[in-house]
Amino acid sequence: MKTALVTGAGRREGIGFETVRQLAQQGMQVFLSARSVEKAQQLAQVLRDEGLNVSALQLDTTDPESVTQAVRRIEEQSGRLDVLINNAAIMAFTPVTDFRTDLDAVRQQFEANLIGTWRLSQECFPLLQASGDGRIVNVSSGAGSFWDPDFGLVNNPGFEMSKFGDVPIGSYALTKLALNGLTIKLAKDFNKAGILVNSVCPGLVATYPNSPGRPVEDGARSVVWAANIPATGPTGLFFRDGKQLPW
Template identity: 50%
Template sequence: MKTALVTGVSTKVGLGYAIAEALGKQDYHVIISARKLEQAETIARELNSQGLSISAIRIDLLDRKSIAEAASQVNKKHPVLDVLVNNAALMLDGSATTLEKDLDEFNIEFQTNVTGTWSVTQEFYKMLVASGHGRIVNVSSGAGSFTDPDFGLVHFPGAALKLLDPYPLTPYAITKLALNGLTIKMSKDFKADNILVNAVCPGFTATRAGSADFGARPVSESVKGIVWAATLPDDGPNGGFFRDGAPLPW
């Protein structure tokens, strides 16, 4: 049985739950993490009741000690990790304008979405190498693209998000821009160990109450592209940016 780690699985309505469920149905043992262990354990019990193989650990992306401890725990039971899905992310609801944004708040977002993801990858890297065909999926966003027609920095808000106009470009987008750059760096650094690293935009997804009213699509649709990137063959793409398996502009 192959093994996957999916970060940021704390509720049934999020992408993390759907990713874990989909990989579990493909006969992976899936380790799920959340900032609060009891949340991940509740989700694990729910998925195990469906006949899937799921276990839970605690990872707080703002707490590097928790990441190191989680890696140590996993290594004892699952020294080989085939897939790492860096799904955990944070977008705070404070002001989004350049002049009004609380920079302490932004630092929390950046440390979660970029530095935390980097730290998780460092701690679990040896287990991915042991697989011989490791896959890393960084769940990103078209908001981190320059020229994506709907979400990108240049065109935001595009036609798909016209109801949000004149909402300002979010600082969250800046964190995803950095994550996309980190994806390229990882893909180059890890190529010699046969680890494929790609960024995936799940699209505008209904993970928040009311978002479907603004055109967000069901989680069941968005998860497909993430699972595709997590299960690529050895000759699959590396260092790319995708949505639904199709390339996106950086």
């Protein structure tokens, strides 16, 4: 039985929670993680009530001790990790006044969206190596692509405005650009251990009531596809719905 870890799964309406469900429906043992252990336990129970093999795990990727404890728990319970879904992220609508962005908010986003993913990926390396067929999926965004026609860096306004409901997400876009760069670097380093690392854009997904976007099931399905790429499949690339996207 394969074992998977999904970060940032603390919202029932979110991509993380639905990704846990779909992976577990494929027969995997899945660790559902969230910063709040109570929330993780509550949502894991929802899926266990559906007959799925899901365990709750407290995990804050910005806290090194939390990461250490989570990795130790997976090692003790499973001895290996087959799939790591780096979904945890912050999207802060950082206000811009007179072309000045709140850099403290920017720093928090980079800590969660880039450094946290980097920290967890390297700490999970021994467990993924023990799998012999590991997969890392970094949940990214078209906002971090140069050439995405709707939300990409080139075709989108600057820091003050964006096409995402006319709110500033420029700093979030830069964190996802950096995450895509991390994907390329990890893919090269981890490939010798048989670990494939890819970025996935789930698309604009309706994860809040009345928010725009496609159903969360479709966004999660895009992530789950990358978790099941065969050993001969691609690594270090960027996808949405199984189709490669331009950087």
